[in-house]
Amino acid sequence: MVATEVKARPQPSGAERLDGDGLMLSGVSRTYSMREGGAVRALAGVSLDAAHGELLAVVGPSGCGKTTLLELICGLQAPDGGEISCAPAALMPQRDLLLPWLDAADNAALALRIAGLSRVRARSRASSLFAELGLEGFQNARPAQLSGGMRQRVAFLRTLLSGKTLLCLDEPFGALDAITRAEMQGWLADALRREPRTVVLVTHDVEEAVMLADRIAVLSTRPGRVIEQLEVSLARPRVRTDGAVVALREHALGILSLGTAATGDVERAGGERAARGEDPRA
Ligand SMILES: Nc1ncnc2c1ncn2[C@@H]1O[C@H](COP(=O)(O)OP(=O)(O)OP(=O)(O)O)[C@@H](O)[C@H]1O
Numbered sequence: 001m002v003a004t005e006v007k008a009r010p011q012p013s014g015a016e017r018l019d020g021d022g023l024m025l026s027g028v029s030r031t032y033s034m035r036e037g038g039a040v041r042a043l044a045g046v047s048l049d050a051a052h053g054e055l056l057a058v059v060g061p062s063g064c065g066k067t068t069l070l071e072l073i074c075g076l077q078a079p080d081g082g083e084i085s086c087a088p089a090a091l092m093p094q095r096d097l098l099l100p101w102l103d104a105a106d107n108a109a110l111a112l113r114i115a116g117l118s119r120v121r122a123r124s125r126a127s128s129l130f131a132e133l134g135l136e137g138f139q140n141a142r143p144a145q146l147s148g149g150m151r152q153r154v155a156f157l158r159t160l161l162s163g164k165t166l167l168c169l170d171e172p173f174g175a176l177d178a179i180t181r182a183e184m185q186g187w188l189a190d191a192l193r194r195e196p197r198t199v200v201l202v203t204h205d206v207e208e209a210v211m212l213a214d215r216i217a218v219l220s221t222r223p224g225r226v227i228e229q230l231e232v233s234l235a236r237p238r239v240r241t242d243g244a245v246v247a248l249r250e251h252a253l254g255i256l257s258l259g260t261a262a263t264g265d266v267e268r269a270g271g272e273r274a275a276r277g278e279d280p281r282a
């Protein structure tokens with residue numbers, strides 16, 4: 001039992017306090033109109049909040065609107081209904097979207113350059129973190145010369161260096177092998193301890209959510225709704241094999257499978273295709 005660690009959280013009311021650089025979504029909905037008629041309801045009435053410095057993990061089945069949610073928070077698209085209040089946010093997209101003509105250091109330093117730093121200073125600041133992310137020696141490599149996991153780490157660094165206090169990370173460690181993923185999770189936890197930010201972390205990996213989050217929001221199948229929010233009040237650093245971590249992971253997986261029981265393969269495949277930038281209805 002993890003009764004002391006797991007607390008289902010009620011949905012925040014519209015009047016709930018928004019702390020500093022925190023985040024609040026109230027009744028947010030998003031429906032995509034299809035060119036040839038018809039519509040896809042991605043999100044329906046999503047209410048979530050995160051206080052400054054909190055890490056909110058969002059888990060849910062493929063195609064339930066997680067990427068849509070992050071794009072709404074970052075202002076890349078607008079909701080059809082509901083309200084979003086937050087500080088300007090940086091997005092680490094699900095695909096790395098590095099600029100192919102820039103090398104790894106210039107890609108990582110992009111936000112610093114946009115903020116006005118000279119190329120030398122921006123590269124030097126970004127490069128100083130390359131070793132910690134297992135990228136040492138690849139500063140001058142173009143994205144095409146990097147593995148998928150390395151590109152993902154450069155994109156992750158680019159997001160961290162954005163200077164924004166609200167970070168939206170869309171499956172940041174999804175393309176990494178298990179060992180590197182665990183290292184990166186540890187690195188993120190340390191980085192946030194040193195320099196707290198508000199983070200919305202979308203992940204398919206429930207264990208990752210338990211290891212990193214202050215709270216986990218579980219979404220239903222499309223249209224995504226918040227089925228439940230779990231407070232994770234386990235001490236840090238967390239250990240994967242710790243009984244409370246394992247129990248909470250199983251608890252969250254149970255909620256997720258209940259919420260996705262009605263999902264068909266067609267729906268899942270649609271979300272995966274959309275994530276790859278392909279026609280979800282193909
Ligand atoms: N630009 C778009 N136009 C039309 N439909 C879209 C668009 N973007 C997403 N969708 C649809 O909205 C739904 C939610 O997509 P979204 O990418 O937000 O899901 P997701 O939860 O991030 O999925 P995954 O876990 O596979 O990444 C899907 O059914 C998808 O087909």
Ligand SMILES: [Mg+2]
Nearest residue numbers: 066067094275
């Ligand atoms: Mg997605």
